[in-house]
Amino acid sequence: MVIKKKYDIIIIGAGVVGTITARELSRYDLDILVIEKGADVCSGTSKANSAIIHAGYAAPMGSLKGELSHRGNKAYLKLCDTLDVPFKRIGSFVAAFDTEQEQTLDALLKNGIDRDIEGIEIITGEEARRLEPGLSDKVRAVLHAPTAGIINPFILTFALYENSRQNAVHYHLGTEVTGITRTKGAVTGVVTASGEYKADFVINAAGVYSDTISEMAGEGGVNLNIVKGEYFVSDIAMGLTTSRIVFPAPSKLSKGILVTPTTDGNILFGPTAHVAESKEDTATTQEGLAEIMEKAPRLFPDINFRGMITQYAGLRAKDKSDDFIIAASKKIKGFINAAGIQSPGLTAAPAIADRLLEIVKEEGLSLKKGETFYPARKGALRIIELSPHEIAAAIKKDPAYGHIVCRCESVSEGEVIDAINEGATTTDGVKFRRRAGSGRCQGGFCGPRVVDILSRELDMPMEAVTKNGGESKILLGRMNKGWHK
Ligand SMILES: Cc1cc2nc3c(=O)[nH]c(=O)nc-3n(C[C@H](O)[C@H](O)[C@H](O)COP(=O)(O)OP(=O)(O)OC[C@H]3O[C@@H](n4cnc5c(N)ncnc54)[C@H](O)[C@@H]3O)c2cc1C
Numbered sequence: 453m454v455i456k457k458k459y460d461i462i463i464i465g466a467g468v469v470g471t472i473t474a475r476e477l478s479r480y481d482l483d484i485l486v487i488e489k490g491a492d493v494c495s496g497t498s499k500a501n502s503a504i505i506h507a508g509y510a511a512p513m514g515s516l517k518g519e520l521s522h523r524g525n526k527a528y529l530k531l532c533d534t535l536d537v538p539f540k541r542i543g544s545f546v547a548a549f550d551t552e553q554e555q556t557l558d559a560l561l562k563n564g565i566d567r568d569i570e571g572i573e574i575i576t577g578e579e580a581r582r583l584e585p586g587l588s589d590k591v592r593a594v595l596h597a598p599t600a601g602i603i604n605p606f607i608l609t610f611a612l613y614e615n616s617r618q619n620a621v622h623y624h625l626g627t628e629v630t631g632i633t634r635t636k637g638a639v640t641g642v643v644t645a646s647g648e649y650k651a652d653f654v655i656n657a658a659g660v661y662s663d664t665i666s667e668m669a670g671e672g673g674v675n676l677n678i679v680k681g682e683y684f685v686s687d688i689a690m691g692l693t694t695s696r697i698v699f700p701a702p703s704k705l706s707k708g709i710l711v712t713p714t715t716d717g718n719i720l721f722g723p724t725a726h727v728a729e730s731k732e733d734t735a736t737t738q739e740g741l742a743e744i745m746e747k748a749p750r751l752f753p754d755i756n757f758r759g760m761i762t763q764y765a766g767l768r769a770k771d772k773s774d775d776f777i778i779a780a781s782k783k784i785k786g787f788i789n790a791a792g793i794q795s796p797g798l799t800a801a802p803a804i805a806d807r808l809l810e811i812v813k814e815e816g817l818s819l820k821k822g823e824t825f826y827p828a829r830k831g832a833l834r835i836i837e838l839s840p841h842e843i844a845a846a847i848k849k850d851p852a853y854g855h856i857v858c859r860c861e862s863v864s865e866g867e868v869i870d871a872i873n874e875g876a877t878t879t880d881g882v883k884f885r886r887r888a889g890s891g892r893c894q895g896g897f898c899g900p901r902v903v904d905i906l907s908r909e910l911d912m913p914m915e916a917v918t919k920n921g922g923e924s925k926i927l928l929g930r931m932n933k934g935w936h937k
Pocket residue numbers: 464465466467468469470487488489490493494495496497498499500501502503504505506627628629630657658659660661679680681682723766767768769793794795796797798799800
């Protein structure tokens with residue numbers, strides 16, 4: 453086995469938890485490596501969720517996820533401003549239809565007040581309908597939390613990736629950790645197909661595989677139940693059903709099927725909550741989608757499901773403790789779990805990173821500030837967001853900005869090239885960075901053009917371009933030259 457360079461710290465997993473932790477650690481004089489088995493960052497649950505930065509009232513008092521989500525929510529405004537990430541504090545509603553649900557709202561309000569959540573209140577159904585006219589007239593009361601918001605979770609994770617790389621963090625993508633090496637009760641590194649990487653500290657941020665990684669390290673103690681959540685997505689042209697995040701009153705299993713706008717102007721309907729068949733089971737099902745079509749109209753009776761353009765599913769990594777497991781191993785020195793990061797892990801991510809920094813320090817890693825740290829990152833140029841004047845200036849600088857390849861979302865060739873320069877190597881990498889393929893035709897028009905540009909820019913045959921790495925090939929081979937004659 454080839455032994456590579458030694459790092460101070462290795463992070464397994466480049467979801468939101470791995471990338472934000474890498475960025476926070478990059479403030480210090482450390483050699484950091486992030487290893488991700490997906491072809492790109494944001495390959496796991498961080499790309500398939502409700503994209504909500506929760507206000508922080510939902511998790512029970514005393515739980516780690518409750519404490520960290522409340523702190524995480526507060527950090528987002530500054531973080532997104534610094535990294536130029538789309539984030540809107542649009543506020544959330546939890547709707548009650550009967551007396552029992554009104555009591556649930558009272559309990560959530562009490563949590564919110566105990567956590568000092570700004571502006572949280574219960575309003576009547578009539579008051580709520582004045583703010584959201586499409587809301588069902590059967591809604592009797594609503595818990596209103598104005599500090600809840602929506603974010604673009606892909607752009608967030610890509611921004612953390614770009615900014616941490618700018619601050620000298622190394623990434624190995626398309627690389628699966630298959631073992632963790634130890635001597636005398638201490639971690640010494642990780643094993644991958646491309647060699648062994650050495651480090652005194654290993655952070656497990658492997659999402660639904662965080663139980664497997666914890667077992668590999670000899671720590672164990674993570675017992676995940678994988679719960680799938682399916683969604684419908686509406687076209688941006690359908691208009692907004694709601695301008696706020698609207699939940700039904702929660703059950704013991706989940707927050708229920710919600711309706712929320714996205715930062716790009718789509719509407720999300722979902723998620724369901726059913727035990728997944730496997731850790732790779734992200735397929736949507738007829739039953740799941742039927743459940744959304746039955747339950748979402750209880751909140752908004754006039755939903756037109758003919759405006760739906762796509763579906764997706766994400767996997768919750770729920771530990772049996774029903775809480776996050778963020779702790780240093782007491783058995784294996786240097787091994788640290790950020791495991792069982794179920795919802796609201798996206799909200800909690802900035803506070804999870806802070807907690808992990810405290811832990812590595814407590815475990816003996818010296819955190820000395822580095823000479824330079826570049827906190828900011830400039831977001832992408834998006835032709836669709838520019839004025840005609842600005843578009844003309846962009847085209848003058850580079851005519852590729854005048855060549856529209858995705859007609860549904862008005863994405864130009866220049867933007868696809870920018871996405872590739874930022875690290876996209878697959879059609880999904882381009883789609884999640886610039887939205888080419890996210891519109892009504894779902895890549896029917898731009899798909900072949902994006903494959904062509906990826907092939908040209910990355911100097912690889914078109915048949916080698918994939919949707920998201922591995923065997924997800926788009927073109928299987930070249931047709932016989934004489935076939936069309
Ligand atoms: C349906 C649903 C809705 C949700 N809605 C919200 C919400 O609105 N708000 C909110 O705050 N939270 C929400 N969440 C939770 C949130 O999405 C997650 O908590 C968060 O994304 C977890 O991030 P992560 O980095 O821990 O995991 P992931 O994003 O899954 O990252 C883990 C990474 O580790 C990689 N990996 C795994 N094994 C290995 C290995 N052996 N070697 C190398 N790499 C490996 C994976 O490929 C993956 O990229 C939701 C979750 C779901 C499923």
